Amino acid sequence: MEKELNILKERLQEVNDLESASAVLAWDQATYMPPEGAAARGQQMATLGKLAHEKFTDASIGILLDKLRSYEKDQPYDSDDASLIRATRRQYEKKTKVPATFMAQFYQHTAESYVMWVKARPDNDFKAVQPLLEKTLELSRQLANFFPGYEHIADPLIDFSDYGMKASTVGQVFNNLRASLVPMVENITSQQPVDDACLHSSFPEDKQEAFFIDVVKDFGFNFEKGRQDRTPHPFTINFASSDVRFTVRYKLNDLSEAIFSAFHETGHALYEQGVNPKYDGTTLAGGTSSGVHESQSRLWENMIGRSRSFWEHYYPKLQDYFPAQLGDISMDAFYRAINKVQRSIIRTDADEVTYNLHVMLRFDFELALLEGNLAVKDLPDAWNARYKLDLGIEPPDNRDGVLQDVHWYSGPIGGSFQGYTLGNILAAQVYETAILAQPDIPNEIKQGKYKTLLTWLQDNIYIHGSKFTAPELIERVTGESLHVEPYINYLMTKYGELYAL
Numbered sequence: 228m229e230k231e232l233n234i235l236k237e238r239l240q241e242v243n244d245l246e247s248a249s250a251v252l253a254w255d256q257a258t259y260m261p262p263e264g265a266a267a268r269g270q271q272m273a274t275l276g277k278l279a280h281e282k283f284t285d286a287s288i289g290i291l292l293d294k295l296r297s298y299e300k301d302q303p304y305d306s307d308d309a310s311l312i313r314a315t316r317r318q319y320e321k322k323t324k325v326p327a328t329f330m331a332q333f334y335q336h337t338a339e340s341y342v343m344w345v346k347a348r349p350d351n352d353f354k355a356v357q358p359l360l361e362k363t364l365e366l367s368r369q370l371a372n373f374f375p376g377y378e379h380i381a382d383p384l385i386d387f388s389d390y391g392m393k394a395s396t397v398g399q400v401f402n403n404l405r406a407s408l409v410p411m412v413e414n415i416t417s418q419q420p421v422d423d424a425c426l427h428s429s430f431p432e433d434k435q436e437a438f439f440i441d442v443v444k445d446f447g448f449n450f451e452k453g454r455q456d457r458t459p460h461p462f463t464i465n466f467a468s469s470d471v472r473f474t475v476r477y478k479l480n481d482l483s484e485a486i487f488s489a490f491h492e493t494g495h496a497l498y499e500q501g502v503n504p505k506y507d508g509t510t511l512a513g514g515t516s517s518g519v520h521e522s523q524s525r526l527w528e529n530m531i532g533r534s535r536s537f538w539e540h541y542y543p544k545l546q547d548y549f550p551a552q553l554g555d556i557s558m559d560a561f562y563r564a565i566n567k568v569q570r571s572i573i574r575t576d577a578d579e580v581t582y583n584l585h586v587m588l589r590f591d592f593e594l595a596l597l598e599g600n601l602a603v604k605d606l607p608d609a610w611n612a613r614y615k616l617d618l619g620i621e622p623p624d625n626r627d628g629v630l631q632d633v634h635w636y637s638g639p640i641g642g643s644f645q646g647y648t649l650g651n652i653l654a655a656q657v658y659e660t661a662i663l664a665q666p667d668i669p670n671e672i673k674q675g676k677y678k679t680l681l682t683w684l685q686d687n688i689y690i691h692g693s694k695f696t697a698p699e700l701i702e703r704v705t706g707e708s709l710h711v712e713p714y715i716n717y718l719m720t721k722y723g724e725l726y727a728l
């Protein structure tokens with residue numbers, strides 16, 4: 228069996244090399260590529276995507292997986308070999324249902340759509356992307372229909388990013404959360420708004436960068452195995468556990484923009500840098516689901532990066548970088564400013580309390596579009612109406628409305644957003660478990676030390692890569708299935724104190 232397993236690993240390495248090469252091109256497209264390179268780049272990425280897909284879905288892989296079935300059964304479930312075979316079989320069965328020609332068409336289309344969105348958003352021009360988005364919806368439906376037997380047409384698409392989740396189960400968790408969130412948001416936003424003017428004077432970008440680089444090094448990000456660049460929409464991407472890159476968006480007049488997007492992306496990057504290097508080039512490389520991934524970005528961004536303990540250590544350092552802007556601002560005023568809760572229109576700028584309302588409405592729109600209960604041409608009006616209803620505020624234009632997120636302009640409609648809120652919920656459950664296991668963590672955070680926390684996360688979550696599904700990992704790490712209580716407790720404790728709830 229060793230022979231078959233080695234052949235399988237060699238094939239997976241080749242597939243991974245093609246996918247990593249394509250990812251480098253995608254990173255370059257978002258960071259340094261000149262605009263006129265777009266058409267050629269779309270072609271290049273489509274070719275690499277097609278080759279990787281053909282190699283992975285080749286019948287010989289299916290034969291190898293069949294031969295390895297008895298060996299897999301003889302190994303412990305959580306052994307590397309059994310996990311590799313299991314994860315590969317799951318992906319193989321998923322990908323063999325989608326023809327390579329369809330995937331090539333899909334990649335080509337989304338590459339064009341992304342380029343159009345980059346121009347259409349600043350131009351506030353929804354009409355320019357509307358026909359592309361209509362085609363994306365049609366292709367998303369076709370993609371789902373390669374997996375017949377679903378309960379809801381969104382289920383196969385949700386399965387791509389959050390394996391094992393369904394529209395109905397996600398909807399149930401979301402309903403539980405919404406029941407607690409809506410009164411909390413109403414209570415807070417009926418109070419006198421917090422003054423956050425201290426975040427909105429002028430902050431030179433090089434100093435912002437110098438500050439957050441210090442912090443993410445303290446978190447444990449390894450710049451020998453990664454780098455940071457600037458893009459309009461921050462993201463993290465990796466080509467191996469030894470090459471993990473993240474990007475940040477800066478605003479001169481908003482200190483929180485770059486700092487918290489850096490903490491967020493660093494959370495994703497720490498996860499990727501912490502995966503067992505043995506898994507590089509295999510189906511076990513990389514984090515396990517979008518929800519688990521997001522739980523790590525949210526943990527570092529919010530539970531650490533927006534906590535009072537964190538700033539007790541770092542606020543004097545931040546004041547040193549910006550003496551004219553923050554010298555006279557107290558730590559308490561700053562802490563309130565970075566945790567200001569308000570009704571807002573931009574998801575990525577939203578505070579912890581309202582953020583999930585932004586996600587839930589996008590999730591609902593994805594279901595409605597896929598079901599055929601909402602047409603793309605009616606999306607901007609529906610978007611604005613729902614914002615008015617849920618958040619009490621209407622976007623002034625499509626640029627800060629339906630055009631604000633890259634997701635539907637660079638990938639399928641369906642399964643794109645639920646991971647963010649699943650991640651928030653899971654972050655609290657994981658953090659609660661970490662502190663129970665290592666009660667020193669809160670004290671160390673007050674001193675700017677993260678070794679105990681990072682080691683615990685590495686040993687319990689990061690090291691495993693994609694060995695376990697999200698539900699398996701959650702059960703293993705926390706001893707329970709995903710539930711909203713730790714997250715609601717976290718929000719109630721923190722914002723109860725801030726807003727006297």
Ligand code: ZN
Pocket residue numbers: 491495521524
């Ligand atoms: Zn994220």
